[in-house]
Amino acid sequence: MIDDHAAPLAVSMGEPAGIGPDLILRLFSERKGGEVPPFIVYGNAQFLRERASRLGLSIEIVGARPGAAGVIFPHALPVCDVEGDVPDTPGEPQAGSASVVIEAIAAAVADTRAGACRAVVTAPIHKAALYGAGFSHPGHTEYLAALCATDGVTPLPLMMLAHEDLRVVPATIHVPLHEVPKLITTELLIETGRILSRDLAHRFDIAVPRIAFAGLNPHAGEAGTIGLEDRDIIAPAVAALEEEGIAVQGPFPADTLFYPPHWRQHDAIVAMYHDQALIPIKTVAFDSAVNVTLGLPIVRTSPDHGTAFDLAGTGRGSAASFRAALKLADRMAEAGR
Ligand SMILES: NC(=O)c1ccc[n+]([C@@H]2O[C@H](COP(=O)([O-])OP(=O)(O)OC[C@H]3O[C@@H](n4cnc5c(N)ncnc54)[C@H](O)[C@@H]3O)[C@@H](O)[C@H]2O)c1
Numbered sequence: 001m002i003d004d005h006a007a008p009l010a011v012s013m014g015e016p017a018g019i020g021p022d023l024i025l026r027l028f029s030e031r032k033g034g035e036v037p038p039f040i041v042y043g044n045a046q047f048l049r050e051r052a053s054r055l056g057l058s059i060e061i062v063g064a065r066p067g068a069a070g071v072i073f074p075h076a077l078p079v080c081d082v083e084g085d086v087p088d089t090p091g092e093p094q095a096g097s098a099s100v101v102i103e104a105i106a107a108a109v110a111d112t113r114a115g116a117c118r119a120v121v122t123a124p125i126h127k128a129a130l131y132g133a134g135f136s137h138p139g140h141t142e143y144l145a146a147l148c149a150t151d152g153v154t155p156l157p158l159m160m161l162a163h164e165d166l167r168v169v170p171a172t173i174h175v176p177l178h179e180v181p182k183l184i185t186t187e188l189l190i191e192t193g194r195i196l197s198r199d200l201a202h203r204f205d206i207a208v209p210r211i212a213f214a215g216l217n218p219h220a221g222e223a224g225t226i227g228l229e230d231r232d233i234i235a236p237a238v239a240a241l242e243e244e245g246i247a248v249q250g251p252f253p254a255d256t257l258f259y260p261p262h263w264r265q266h267d268a269i270v271a272m273y274h275d276q277a278l279i280p281i282k283t284v285a286f287d288s289a290v291n292v293t294l295g296l297p298i299v300r301t302s303p304d305h306g307t308a309f310d311l312a313g314t315g316r317g318s319a320a321s322f323r324a325a326l327k328l329a330d331r332m333a334e335a336g337r
């Protein structure tokens with residue numbers, strides 16, 4: 001049973017031209033079913049009113065701070081207003097809206113770090129639209145880490161996509177493929193394994209997380225005959241983590257690692273690059289997988305899909321992944337208390 005008086009989840013509005021605002025409004029409309037934890041939106045209130053009206057949703061939208069959200073949520077949508085001119089143009093990102101999108105994420109993180117919200121749930125952004133407004137990160141994951149820097153030290157953030165017991169972590173994230181072999185270092189993989197093991201225990205209640213590492217090359221390098229990274233970079237990281245008492249195995253050939261009887265033996269799989277991790281999970285669970293950031297002092301989740309410009313403002317599209325992101329954030333925040 002969800003406690004309406006607990007601190008709310010902080011939901012950032014995301015790209016106004018995308019499907020995120022539609023799904024936020026739709027999920028708010030579903031709250032009486034009891035499956036949607038109380039949340040406050042960080043974004044532009046006037047824009048959200050216009051999008052609700054376009055979708056034919058009769059929703060009262062009220063400016064609020066997180067402390068009042070629990071009381072307001074049963075009746076109206078609490079919005080921590082980020083001022084700006086945000087026109088309602090589904091499918092057509094506007095340069096002038098970018099600063100509101102960036103500021104909404106920063107404000108959601110600040111309130112969550114201060115303890116006023118339980119966790120951050122982000123709606124999808126269109127990164128290219130933000131660069132003109134000074135955004136310099138490849139995605140939320142790196143921006144959130146920068147916002148969580150303490151005493152000048154930025155934590156290493158891990159991207160994890162999760163659906164039920166399938167959890168995948170790309171060791172490198174939004175980087176060109178040709179840079180991946182240079183970026184995979186034994187140190188990076190050791191740190192990735194440590195953070196993953198710690199956060200699976202702390203936030204997912206898995207007492208001894210079992211972690212598998214994928215290889216980089218076909219057949220995990222076939223004993224050094226199809227590339228050396230598997231033998232010389234990944235295997236030493238696995239050995240070092242094992243020595244620390246972390247339950248790790250690998251490197252395994254990535255193509256057969258995602259065969260269900262194989263992945264089911266592990267609580268999480270560390271892949272070497274973005275698509276090696278995300279293709280399998282989006283193939284089997286695009287509708288319901290959740291993107292989670294590990295390694296931060298706060299909980300952050302998001303739906304696994306993007307801005308879906310083709311669906312924005314139409315009322316079509318699935319809210320299942322966004323709903324799953326809200327529920328998982330709620331559970332993770334509870335587990336970490
Ligand atoms: N968390 C994030 O901020 C995030 C995540 C992924 C992609 N993106 C961004 O989104 C933009 C578009 O990316 P893309 O086109 O590769 O992926 P996308 O997920 O936006 O769309 C891919 C396909 O899936 C469909 N789709 C997406 N969400 C859906 C939903 N809820 N219900 C039904 N169908 C849905 C779309 O209509 C499209 O056909 C890019 O700028 C990308 O960087 C952001």
Ligand SMILES: N[C@H](C(=O)O)[C@H](O)COP(=O)(O)O
Nearest residue numbers: 139140141142291302304305
């Ligand atoms: N790679 C993610 C995905 O495809 O789901 C996505 O771009 C989100 O990344 P951030 O959470 O870093 O914005």
